[in-house]
Amino acid sequence: MLRVARRLASRWQGLTVILLDRHKIVSAETQRDFDAIGWRVETVAADVFEFLQQDNPTDVDVITTNLFLHHFPQAELARLLALAAQWTDVLAACEPSRAPLALAASQMVWAIGCNDVSRHDAVVSVRAGFNGDEISALWPKQNEWELHEWPAMLFTHCFVARRTGRTPQ
Numbered sequence: 001m002l003r004v005a006r007r008l009a010s011r012w013q014g015l016t017v018i019l020l021d022r023h024k025i026v027s028a029e030t031q032r033d034f035d036a037i038g039w040r041v042e043t044v045a046a047d048v049f050e051f052l053q054q055d056n057p058t059d060v061d062v063i064t065t066n067l068f069l070h071h072f073p074q075a076e077l078a079r080l081l082a083l084a085a086q087w088t089d090v091l092a093a094c095e096p097s098r099a100p101l102a103l104a105a106s107q108m109v110w111a112i113g114c115n116d117v118s119r120h121d122a123v124v125s126v127r128a129g130f131n132g133d134e135i136s137a138l139w140p141k142q143n144e145w146e147l148h149e150w151p152a153m154l155f156t157h158c159f160v161a162r163r164t165g166r167t168p169q
């Protein structure tokens, strides 16, 4: 997110970013780096469902997720997407691609020095990844949204949902 922020900071000034993970994963250095580009950062260590089920959703411009959606079984993911859609008009996600090449590469991460945990995670993550229109199929009220889903580079699967404002049919 910091890398994205650095690319956007000259055009988008004074933004607030909420970084959510159930673990405290944001270092003090990263927080300072956000300060340095003039973006305010709030870190939230919480379960995503508890956070998104708050009574008064904050109106956020964009939700982005990185290597996150593949953690959830289909029914939970559908619930997560439905909650996210109540918070924002744009959601962009970057996930593992569930493709033969990605699976083959995930089985070879030992070659770049990955430990047992990462070797296990790499394969499991690819198997839990996405292809085709799998995320779009779970998105709620599809006629009110423009959905794009595509494979990117060698190992990535992207999804973007943008509210069009059309009324339900």
Ligand SMILES: C[S@@+](CC[C@H](N)C(=O)[O-])C[C@H]1O[C@@H](n2cnc3c(N)ncnc32)[C@H](O)[C@@H]1O
Residues within 6 Å of the ligand: 020, 021, 022, 023, 025, 046, 047, 048, 049, 065, 066, 067, 068, 071
């Ligand atoms: C593969 S890591 C990606 C972390 C980070 N988004 C990144 O790009 O480096 C997946 C993260 O999802 C978090 N996570 C899994 N289930 C969660 C949940 N129910 N609520 C909040 N965070 C969760 C884990 O703690 C973990 O840090």
